[in-house]
Amino acid sequence: MNCKNCNAEVNGNFCSNCGQKTNVGIIDFKYLLSELNNSFFQVDHGFFYTIKQLAIAPGNSIKDFINGKRKNYFKPITFVLVLSTVYALIAGFFDERTMLGDFVSGWNNYENSKVGSNDKILVFQWLVKNYAYAMLLFLPVFSFGSYLSFRKHKYNYFEHLVLNSFITGQQAVIYTFFLILKSITKGSVFIETIYMLFVLGYVFWSYLQFFNNYKKLKTILLTILTYVFYLIFMSLIGLVLSLLI
DSSP states (O other), X not given: OBOTTTOOBOOSSBOTTTOOBSOOOOOSXXXXXXXXXXHTTXXXXXXXXXXXXXXXXXXXXXXXXXXXXXTTSOOHHHHHHHHHHHHHHHHXXXXXXXXXXXXXXXXXXXXXXXXXXXXXXXXXXXXXXXXXXXXXXXXXXXXXXXXXXXXXXXXXXHHHHHHHHHHHHHHHHHHXXXXXXXXXXXXOHHHHHHHHHHHHHHHHHHHHHHTTTSOHHHHHHHHHHHHHHHHHHHHHHHHHXXXXX
16 A cells, blocks of 8 residues: 555555655544534644645646645645735735625625614624634535535535635735735735735636646636636625525
């Protein structure tokens, strides 16, 4: 039997070469619960390695993780939580709104004149103040969209959740970099346009690598379909919340 992480021959429960468990198993709901239980408050040695690999070859790195090469990587859910928190803290330091903050500002302008809208605003304000948790709440929705779009592929829903967790975490790194750059350039509109295109392009680049057995045009179209599904689902969720609140 060979180790899925380093391909060395293994006898026992752990690889004597790299230390990874012999039985890494598939990524499913049980795996994600185990991750939250074991490493929710840990920052292990794989954190900066994961950032580096996701900057160099995001789709390939995530595919390696899903296929069993997990020893050197940071856990995906913890990864997005930590980096979203860092981004929100730095945005607060520079007195800048996060993306979610910009959305709420627009929502406020629309809702302020409507009767009974205060409860809705409070919900969105909570999401703004708890940006990292908001990202975790939105991730399952986006992942469901990618799962539906690429449903003919071999990956299950929870593997799509891992894929998008790594991508979202790395996007937080990009947001943070451009946030600092924006502060240095005194809020240039040009910088904002570039970083939004950069963030969106990062998703397409990651998907093109991850789903490299598809033709590139098909992957691009299915990625666009993922965003369409996401917008539909978020609109439906917003409608339900509006009716319930």
